[in-house]
Amino acid sequence: MNEAQETVIEFRRVSFRLANEHLLLSDLSLSVRRGETLTLLGRSGSGKTTTLKLINRMLEPSTGEVRVEGRSTLDWDPIRLRRSIGYVIQEAGLFPHFTVERNIGLVPQLERWAPEKIRARVHEMLALVGLPPERFLSRYPRELSGGQRQRVGVARALAGDPPFLLMDEPFGALDPLTRVEIQREFRALQERLKKTIVFVTHDVREALLLGTRIALLEEGRLVGIYTPGEFLHAPDPIAATYVAAYRAGDANSNL
Amino acid sequence: MSTLSFFIKNQGQILQLTLEHLWLVGSSMLLAIAVGLPLGILLTRRRALSKPVIGAANIVQTIPSLALFGFLLPAPWLGERADRLAITALTLYALLPVIRNTYTGILGVDPGVREAARGMGMTDGQVLFQVELPLAMGVILAGVRVATVITVGVATIAAAIGAGGLGEFIFRGVAMVDNRVILAGAIPAALLALLLDLLLGLVERKLTYAH
Numbered sequence: 001m002n003e004a005q006e007t008v009i010e011f012r013r014v015s016f017r018l019a020n021e022h023l024l025l026s027d028l029s030l031s032v033r034r035g036e037t038l039t040l041l042g043r044s045g046s047g048k049t050t051t052l053k054l055i056n057r058m059l060e061p062s063t064g065e066v067r068v069e070g071r072s073t074l075d076w077d078p079i080r081l082r083r084s085i086g087y088v089i090q091e092a093g094l095f096p097h098f099t100v101e102r103n104i105g106l107v108p109q110l111e112r113w114a115p116e117k118i119r120a121r122v123h124e125m126l127a128l129v130g131l132p133p134e135r136f137l138s139r140y141p142r143e144l145s146g147g148q149r150q151r152v153g154v155a156r157a158l159a160g161d162p163p164f165l166l167m168d169e170p171f172g173a174l175d176p177l178t179r180v181e182i183q184r185e186f187r188a189l190q191e192r193l194k195k196t197i198v199f200v201t202h203d204v205r206e207a208l209l210l211g212t213r214i215a216l217l218e219e220g221r222l223v224g225i226y227t228p229g230e231f232l233h234a235p236d237p238i239a240a241t242y243v244a245a246y247r248a249g250d251a252n253s254n255l
Numbered sequence: 256m257s258t259l260s261f262f263i264k265n266q267g268q269i270l271q272l273t274l275e276h277l278w279l280v281g282s283s284m285l286l287a288i289a290v291g292l293p294l295g296i297l298l299t300r301r302r303a304l305s306k307p308v309i310g311a312a313n314i315v316q317t318i319p320s321l322a323l324f325g326f327l328l329p330a331p332w333l334g335e336r337a338d339r340l341a342i343t344a345l346t347l348y349a350l351l352p353v354i355r356n357t358y359t360g361i362l363g364v365d366p367g368v369r370e371a372a373r374g375m376g377m378t379d380g381q382v383l384f385q386v387e388l389p390l391a392m393g394v395i396l397a398g399v400r401v402a403t404v405i406t407v408g409v410a411t412i413a414a415a416i417g418a419g420g421l422g423e424f425i426f427r428g429v430a431m432v433d434n435r436v437i438l439a440g441a442i443p444a445a446l447l448a449l450l451l452d453l454l455l456g457l458v459e460r461k462l463t464y465a466h
């Protein structure tokens with residue numbers, strides 16, 4: 001099989017229900033290829049975060065299985081699995097009692113890297129997300145703006161150099177201008193880092209801009225998987241609704 | 256003789272009883288933390304147990320202290336020595352604030368932060384020691400402070416069963432109807448409570464992340 005086509009994350013007929021029997025995801029099958037960025041698009045409550053959490057085994061499927069690198073997540077040691085998957089949490093989820101430096105250096109510290117190596121890595125990551133290290137290293141999360149927090153969240157997820165990245169609306173809290181800016185930076189980063197990324201968003205524009213493919217979710221079901229080109233002409237009525245919204249947004253911004 | 260000169264004349268004994276008092280308070284607080292902290296943590300992991308355990312600790316606190324000393328008196332190993340008995344009773348009193356604050360402190364940690372910790376690949380122990388306990392530390396130490404102040408007060412009653420401490424002066428003063436003697440116990444006890452509260456306040460500020 002072609003290296004670029006190799007499936008590294010796979011959902012096989014996965015459903016997830018809560019203890020109270022409420023079904024959050026039903027019969028979800030999809031695969032993510034090495035090096036690609038799959039965007040999960042769907043409205044609030046459609047099951048995007050739930051899907052991400054099944055990948056790093058924060059949740060376990062009720063039926064079906066999720067495979068990472070060809071192995072069911074249930075066969076992975078959850079700690080090992082999570083340390084090889086960078087996780088950018090919705091609303092950043094930084095540790096309020098750690099400085100930016102300790103937040104970013106967390107996974108390297110858990111992995112017992114040498115202190116000098118951690119320091120160097122933290123500097124590198126801060127520079128990567130566009131925050132001057134000398135100004136930010138010793139700050140606490142409460143001393144950062146929302147956008148800076150999200151950048152630190154991205155830096156933290158990348159610090160352990162994991163092959164996979166799960167990003168849950170990482171740019172959600174940003175104003176439109178900064179958002180476009182950070183999206184552009186992120187694209188450049190993607191090209192350089194070549195990670196396998198699952199990126200959650202409810203913003204069509206973002207899904208189209210960042211995704212090599214787009215998985216559309218609606219009420220816990222997969223509507224379809226499309227390349228950006230396919231998505232714009234998808235016959236499915238739900239996809240069409242998104243496309244219409246996207247074009248309307250475009251028209252507005254051209255006024 | 257004025258109260259002050261009475262104090263000066265008896266300073267040796269005041270000092271000795273203060274040290275005894277400190278021994279009662281210190282050892283029962285250490286025991287209460289050694290038992291209450293792990294127990295509070297356990298309750299956050301087995302929440303079904305929290306109602307009965309905290310309820311039981313609550314009931315212990317409602318028992319009048321003198322009665323609690325009395326109840327423990329016939330206990331085999333405890334009843335042999337008065338200070339052993341007193342320390343046990345004081346520990347039981349101090350337990351509730353320690354358990355309750357540990358429990359509520361940890362449950363009060365932002366679930367998003369706990370989730371992030373697990374998602375980064377922290378083990379249960381790392382989540383507890385690196386995230387939950389540091390973030391709950393302010394609340395836990397507030398419980399320790401309350402317990403300490405309560406214990407300093409209740410420990411004066413330990414003198415009634417011969418466990419010593421500043422209560423000796425108070426009981427003696429009441430019997431002699433001599434305010435100077437009562438004050439020789441009451442003032443150092445009050446100062447001790449204030450001092451310990453102050454010290455623990457400093458520790459709290461040192462160990463709590465948000466100043």
Ligand SMILES: Nc1ncnc2c1ncn2[C@@H]1O[C@H](COP(=O)(O)OP(=O)(O)OP(=O)(O)O)[C@@H](O)[C@H]1O
Pocket residue numbers: 018024042043044045046047048049050051090202
């Ligand atoms: N632990 C839970 N208990 C009850 N309901 C839950 C739980 N977790 C998720 N849900 C529900 O499951 C559905 C899907 O949740 P999920 O977080 O995956 O949505 P989402 O697509 O990420 O939404 P958003 O864009 O708002 O973040 C929602 O209706 C949510 O209310």
Ligand SMILES: [Mg+2]
Pocket residue numbers: 048049050090168
């Ligand atoms: Mg979500």
